[in-house]
Every structure is written in structure tokens, then in C-alpha cells.
Amino acid sequence: MSLRAELQALYADFVSRAPAHVAEAMSRSDLALSASGILDAALKAGDQAPDFLLPDARGGSGRLSRALASGPVVLSFYRGGWCPYCNLELRALQSALPDFTAAGATLMAVSPQKPDQSLTTVEKNGLAFPVLSDTGSRVARSFGIAFDLAEELRPIYTDFGQALPDRNGDDSWVLPIPATYVIDRDGVIAFAHVDVDYRNRLEPDTVIAILSALAGRKPA
Template structure:
């Protein structure tokens, strides 16, 4: 089963359980975000990847420059541990992590959550790759991925019990679009997946195929 098949199956199981009024809020927010052109403002293939230095789940600062010094980078942005689709996608990446590293690449995941939340997620899924905290979404903004939740959707998430004020370190409204980049050692984006639909994610098989097109040093 592909990752998207798994995500779609989860969506079809969950969505009927959501009240009609809540579905209306979520669907309207999704349509508005798609119509906003946000995905088109994200960093694209052929552009230089903005550098960053972000804390890992254990508090160590991880910089893109240091990662690229060792090889290509697979950089994925996700909304947070509260998002079930993010959990499914991160587990799928973990399942293919050995294949990514076998190609000489390093996988890192970035969310707007505080390091304590990243640590809990790492331990929950046994993630072998760095999970970084972009509190305030400065890095996501430089990649053209950040957007603010509309009032009604923010209130709905709060009613669901998602405490984004706490887990995002005082920045409850700003989230990144789901996105994954393959960045070569020169810092150039060679493959990109960006979508306004939070139920859509990059296929691990496509990431591996993109890495196979790079000249990777052992």
C-alpha cells in the first residue's frame, strides 16, 4: 500500500465521524487555502534552499549547512504531533529511512512545535532521524510554506483539544503546508512536493527515486 492509499483510507474512516458543521469549516478553510496561491509561493525546484539552524528533540542545534557537508538532505515539513496524517507520514518515512541513508542522504523533519513535543513524537514512533523545532515558523516562512489558520478553524481545532498555543510555543495560528524537499550537496532543491491539502504527503518511493537522480558520494 502506498502512503497516499494509507492516508486516504484513514481519511475515509475518520471523516464520517466529524460533525457536519465542523466538516463545513474544514472544507471551506481547505478551499480558501488552495485558492490563496500559497503553494505557488513555496520554494521550487532549481532554487537555493534557505539555510537554517534549528534545535532537535534533544536540544542540539542542527544546521542545513552542516547536513549538506555530509551529503544530500531530505527535508520534510509537518504540522505537528497532534495531526494524525503527520504521524502516518512520519512512520512511513521511518520505514524507508535505511533506504534514504543508504543513498548517502540525511532525513530531517521540521514542525512549529517546541522541542519537548518533538521528543515525545520521536520516542512514540522510534524515529531514527532528527525532528527539529521551528517555533515561530521562521524557517517555514523562508521556504514560503507558512500560513495562518482562519478564526473558525483555529477555534475548531481548540474544541478538538489541540492545544496549539502550548505545543507551538505561543504561536497557535501559524502552520506550514505539508512539504518535502530533496536538496543536493550544493544546496539546490532538486525535487519538491508541496500541497495545501494536509491529507496529501510525498510518497517515500518518489523521494528515493529523486535521490537516485543525484550524484551521491558514499
């Protein structure tokens, strides 16, 4: 089953079970975010990716420029390990990791959650790539993809046990738009997939094709 099919099945199950007021609040939030202009501010193909240094889930760190020294980077921004759509995407990326590695690329995932929360995500999904903690969403802001969760959704998230201040270790309710960037060795973004609908994610096969195209245009 493709990642898209898994995501659609998950959403269909949610819709079948969600109380009407929850579904309506989420729909209003989706429309407001789409109208906010955030996609215009997000970094795109051809932009220079800002460097960063972030702690990883296992006590180390990940720096973009360091990873780029050995090849392109696939950079995935996700909301957190509490998000079932994110977990589906992370597992799909893990399945594609051998193909990314064969293409000479490094895979890195970034969320605003605390390192201990990231470690839980790593262990739950069996992830073998760097999972980094962007506490305070500094890096997400530098990529133009950070936003404040709608006020009416905050009590709903809290009732679900997903209060973002508890997950992320600060007082904000900031999340990144889920986004996948393929960054070439010179730090220029070769491909950007940014979608205000968190239920939509980029298929790993598309990433593999982009990495193959990058490799094909390099001199032998």
C-alpha cells in the first residue's frame, strides 16, 4: 500500500469516529491556515537552505552543513510523534532509507518536540536516521513553515492528551507545516513539498526519483 493510501485510510477512520464539533473545528482551522499566505513565505526550490545545528534523539546532534558535506540531504519536517499521520510518513521514510543511502543522501527528520519525545518516536517506529528536536521552532521559522495552532483547537488537542507545551517543552502552540525538502550539496533546495493539509505527505518514491535526477546531472 502506498503512503498516500495509508494516509487516506487513516483519515477516513478518523472522520468516521470524530465528534462533529471536532471535525468542524479542524476544517475551519485548515481553511484559515490555507488562507494565511504561509505557503508564499515557505522556502522553495532554488532558495538557499539555512544551516542549523539541533540535538538528536540519542544525545548527539545534527548539523545540515555537516550532512551536506557528504551528499544531498532529505529533510522532513513533521509535527510530532503524537501525530498518526507523521508516524506513517516516518515509517515510510525508514523503508526507503536504503534507497536514499544508495543515492548518497542523508535523511534527517525535524519536529518541535523535546528530545525525550523524539526518542520515543524513534523507538516506536524503529527509525535509523537522525531525528532532531527544534525546540522553539527556530529552524521551522527559518524555513517559513511555522504557524500558531488555532485557538479553538488547543482545548481539543489538550483533551486528546496532546497539549503542545507538554510535548514541545515551551509555552507556545507552534507547529511546522509538514514539509519535505531535498537539498543539494551546495545547500540550494532542489525540491520542496510543503502542504498546509497535514494529511498529505510526499511519497518516498518521488524523493528517490529526485535524488536519482540530481545524481544524473553530476559529472562522473
